[in-house]
Amino acid sequence: MRTAAVLLDKEQIGTLTENEEGYFFVYAANYLNSPEAFAISKTLPLQAAPFKSKILFSFFDGLIPEGWLLDIAGKNWKLKQSDRMGLLLACCKSCIGAISIEPITEAE
Numbered sequence: 765m766r767t768a769a770v771l772l773d774k775e776q777i778g779t780l781t782e783n784e785e786g787y788f789f790v791y792a793a794n795y796l797n798s799p800e801a802f803a804i805s806k807t808l809p810l811q812a813a814p815f816k817s818k819i820l821f822s823f824f825d826g827l828i829p830e831g832w833l834l835d836i837a838g839k840n841w842k843l844k845q846s847d848r849m850g851l852l853l854a855c856c857k858s859c860i861g862a863i864s865i866e867p868i869t870e871a872e
Contacts, residue, residue, distance in 0.1 A: 790814040820848040
């Protein structure tokens with residue numbers, strides 16, 4: 765199982781998890797209760813219940829680099845292009861825009 769914090773301007777607003785059943789995204793309760801909360805994607809509207817998918821949600825997949833930058837990332841971290849969660853965790857700690865992805869280790 766791999767888990768990541770989804771950050772908006774360095775504040776955790778949700779958690780993304782990959783396990784043998786697929787992918788799960790859930791907004792943080794404190795973010796949902798904030799009057800400034802907004803959905804990060806039209807496909808991920810604000811809700812307390814987790815979103816579930818067999819494949820990586822298109823919003824998060826869209827954060828992964830493409831082309832030559834993806835090739836470099838794959839070679840440097842020895843990740844296959846089919847390992848979407850691995851690429852997201854390795855490449856999206858500092859994305860262009862307000863959203864970033866930080867790996868959460870088991871010790872955390």
